[in-house]
Each structure stands twice: as C-alpha cells, then as structure tokens.
Amino acid sequence: MERKSGIILEEYNPAWHTTFEQLKSVYQECLQDLVVSVEHVGSTSVVGLAAKPIIDIDLVIESKETMNKVIEKLIHLGYRHQGDLGITGRESFKRLSDTTPLVANRRTWPPHHLYACLQGNTGLSNHLQFRNYLRQHPEKISEYARLKKQLATLYPFDMDQYVAGKTGFITEILKQTGISQTEIDQIVEQNKVK
Numbered sequence: 001m002e003r004k005s006g007i008i009l010e011e012y013n014p015a016w017h018t019t020f021e022q023l024k025s026v027y028q029e030c031l032q033d034l035v036v037s038v039e040h041v042g043s044t045s046v047v048g049l050a051a052k053p054i055i056d057i058d059l060v061i062e063s064k065e066t067m068n069k070v071i072e073k074l075i076h077l078g079y080r081h082q083g084d085l086g087i088t089g090r091e092s093f094k095r096l097s098d099t100t101p102l103v104a105n106r107r108t109w110p111p112h113h114l115y116a117c118l119q120g121n122t123g124l125s126n127h128l129q130f131r132n133y134l135r136q137h138p139e140k141i142s143e144y145a146r147l148k149k150q151l152a153t154l155y156p157f158d159m160d161q162y163v164a165g166k167t168g169f170i171t172e173i174l175k176q177t178g179i180s181q182t183e184i185d186q187i188v189e190q191n192k193v194k
Contacts, residue, residue: 007078007162009050016044019110020055026101027059029076034070036060036119046134050145055112058127059117070116077101087190089121113164122183129177130170144169
C-alpha cells in the first residue's frame with residue numbers, strides 16, 4: 001500500500017471485484033427491473049491498476065421516469081441522494097454509514113461511490129469506454145498507474161488537482177474510443193480545478 005498523506009493508492013486487490021459482485025447482488029435484488037445493468041467502473045475495475053481503495057459503481061437506468069423510483073429505493077437502503085453534482089443524467093448517492101447498503105445481516109461494507117446513470121449518458125459512456133479500453137490495452141495500465149502515483153505525490157491534499165492532472169490521459173484514450181469532441185469538452189469542463 002502506498003500512503004500519500006490524504007490520497008491513498010493501493011496496488012490492485014482482487015477483493016475489489018468480490019466486493020463489487022456482492023454489492024451488485026444487493027442492488028439487483030432491491031431494484032430488479034428498474035436497473036438495466038450494474039457496472040463496476042473506475043480504477044478498481046481494471047485488473048492490475050493501482051487505485052484508491054474505493055469501489056465506483058454505476059447503476060444504468062433506462063429513463064428519467066424510472067430514476068425517481070430508483071432514488072426512493074436507494075434511500076431505503078441507507079443512501080443519501082446528493083443530486084447530479086453538476087453532471088446531467090447522473091445522480092450521486094452517499095452512504096449514511098459503514099453498513100450502507102442496509103441488508104438483513106447489517107454487515108460492514110468497504111468504501112464505495114454509487115451513481116445512477118441514464119442509459120447513453122456522457123458520464124456513463126466515459127466510464128465504460130475508459131474502463132474497457134484499459135482492460136483491452138494492458139500496456140496503458142502501468143502508464144496510468146505511474147501518472148496517478150506521480151499526481152498523488154505532487155498533490156497529496158488536493159483531490160481537484162489530482163483529478164485535473166489525469167484528465168489529459170483520460171481524454172486521449174477516450175478520443176481513441178471514438179467519443180465525440182463535444183463529450184470530450186464536457187469531461188474537460190467537469191474535471192477543471194474549481
């Protein structure tokens with residue numbers, strides 16, 4: 001494990017996938033046909049990639065009409081709805097405790113970020129295309145890991161700078177996946193230092 005005084009990066013851990021699968025089961029049972037798919041995204045979803053030990057999960061939702069039902073059910077599971085946080089078509093949720101999502105055995109869950117994304121949304125496309133590209137191009141995994149470690153050293157207490165520093169790498173890969181320039185511009189805008 002590599003500790004960077006605020007930003008913690010760990011080498012890839014297979015337990016991340018196991019945790020995702022367990023959480024996925026909870027969401028599928030709770031949401032049933034309200035969710036199109038449950039996607040493990042972010043660095044913990046790429047075998048061999050160093051990451052902050054926080055699982056990122058995108059719930060893919062078919063329509064805006066379905067979103068309110070999803071929000072209600074996730075609140076019942078112990079999440080607080082945070083709105084879109086500036087990313088249209090993606091709703092963010094915060095855990096109220098370490099036992100969120102609330103299940104019968106009241107177990108403690110590892111840290112995770114949860115988003116409900118409308119199918120076809122730019123943020124969702126960005127997550128899936130970037131993840132899939134890295135999974136298919138292992139040579140880029142070590143390059144991305146080096147960049148992340150360098151940024152964590154340069155900006156140990158500044159998450160905005162850390163995120164902004166990764167944007168160029170991410171957008172270059174997304175261009176190769178065929179994502180539009182308009183979508184690239186949206187990503188750059190969203191990742192600017194506030």
